[in-house]
Amino acid sequence: MGPSLFAEAGFDERQEKEALVALSMAPGVGPGRIRSLVARFGSAAAALQAPARVLATVPGIGPQTAAAVAAFDGHAAVTEQFERAERVDATLVTAWDPAFPPLLREIYDPPAFLWVRGTLAEADAKAIAIVGTRRATAYGKQVAYDFAAGLARHGFTVVSGLAYGIDAAAHRGALEAGGRTLAVLGSGVDRIYPARHARLAQAIIEQGALLSEYALGAAPDAPNFPRRNRLISGLTRGTLVVEAFETGGALITARLALEQNREVFAVPSPVHSRAGVGSNRLIQQGYARLVLSVEDMLAELGLILDEPPDEPAPVPPPALDPLERRLYDALDDTTPVHIDTLCTRTGLDPSTALVYLLNLEFKGLVRQMAGKQFFRA
Template identity: 45%
Template sequence: MPSTTPEGERQELAAWLRLTLAPGIGGESQRKLLRAFGLPGQVFAAGRDALAQVIGPRAERLLEADVEAALGAALFWAEQPGNRILTLADPDYPPLLLQIPDPPTLLYVRGDPALLSRPALAVVGSRNATPQGLKSAESFAQALAGAGFAIVSGLALGIDAAAHRGALAAGGITIAVVGTGADRLYPARNQALGRQIIETGVMVSEFPLGTPAMAANFPRRNRIISGLARGVLVVEAAPESGSLITARLAGEQGREVFAMPGSIHSPLSRGCHQLIKQGARLVESAQDIFDELGLPPVPQALPTLPAEPPAGSDAGARVLVGLGHDPCTLDDLVMRTGLTADALLAILMGLELEGRVAALSGNRYQRLQA
């Protein structure tokens, strides 16, 4: 099928692709060349000696790399409905991303690229989140999306997926920034979610088509998650979590950093507590985020972290008080509540069906936000 893109535009995009597809020519070298010569077409017209004065021996790699197959595949992909490749010179390139020190030279986009310029907040956290963390991420994202923010996250398991689902549940916009090629949906368990995001929102990657999941690429994509947003909310994070990289990058980019506190006994709260000690805004309700951003209150009910339910004659409330906010074994609950194991199991089953308690491995239970 012949191309529907005007030949001039196609040749211009081909030059951008050549610049980014050559192995060993990273973002810093690409930006040096663009600053020195202008558009990519002028870069390639400058000649070997002139290029070498800017990027040294890497000029050989740029001029001699065989990228024809990848270039042709990318041009074909960009001409398919719903696909777009944005360059640094494209008027649709998100303006907030242009402000970061190392903006991606190209963005491979699936969905509506205009959504990348919407006011946005990022919601990130652990891949191995607790049930309460997942519920908090989803409810906060739902409230933020309902107030008009696009929700940015990384399509990973755990908090990322919950944030995307919350935005979709609100009928809002969500942006998935992925660490693979845009032609891949990773991880496999989130493929259906990824397709839903593409249909109503947008998925974006800086990596060439076909790039598989590689550990080194995920920290790199985090600067895009924070760069697209006015602020980053970390819901749950261990001390070595990649979410802390996103928070650090957000601070370096001049974005707001928010962190949700948790139990001092939970490993997944320690990263958030570390951020709070370093100056992140402690968030107990979605309104805290609006206050920090200087926005007026929104009329709908906003989620908050769960408060202690009043103790009384109600057996369910008694069990919820006994659970506290940390995972708890059945034996511990027997000690805390004075109820028999059989009675507790019946009450816990009812609370689980009501969505107030989650059963965990190891005969443990955790209270969820009401």
């Protein structure tokens, strides 16, 4: 990718990035006002040097905001941001940089910059968001995982929010299929939330990126997440809602996707599932297209499918002792099986079965879902 527009215009790249961060710290200045200031003065650095009376003439910048920009005295805080970024190997990608996600430029209120840990790629222009409840069922997690893996095999980047439940399952599905995935945070990229997803976040950095418009060190405060959700939908061609209660962040993301003129899809849930009421309503009310497979989604988008790579020949599991083999043969490749059902199939008592299932997990042959349900890895 080539240099940013600022570099082409002869501005110092580091100085310009520092100025953009400084503007974002000035009271009353958000992404829209930053864009207005840059459009008027040609750069953020020039806007910071302008007197208040001139700043006040910029559309959308009133006297109070102009005074706040002209009086900005937080350069130590700006320096601290870049020091924090260096410690976690984060970079600042501005809206004027060729690396900035092109689909995100098209939304009504794009960020002026993103903090990035990992890498952005041209392939990320072909992205789908997968969202849903944190309190997902085993069914919802499996569906999210399968759709993400399928999308990854077709060359799509999977975007989600690193939360428990559907988000985590979607990220893992993309990663384990060898694809790219982006996680958009409602905190600074150096504040992994939830903290238990630190290892997952590291894997995402290695096969994609963590993104945030919030300052490094920013806490995962509740008001951040609805605003964060516009980036999840804005980065993608469409949003898939897997499971959603009657209210929640996934429905906010779906609404934002519709406002951004992006497609919304939903997977149906069982009619008695409280976790799927919101996603079922999206389908019922015509806000989301019902999909049962990745191919359904891509057909709705009118996209030409990349042929997924040939499935590798099945690799026989390593030598197993008789009880491990009995359990392994009683499991399914895709549908989780409850421990009680496994005991019925194998004639083992639950405590013995769990010991040998744990052995199979250590060998990477079995995965455990919530509620003591298992399937072959």
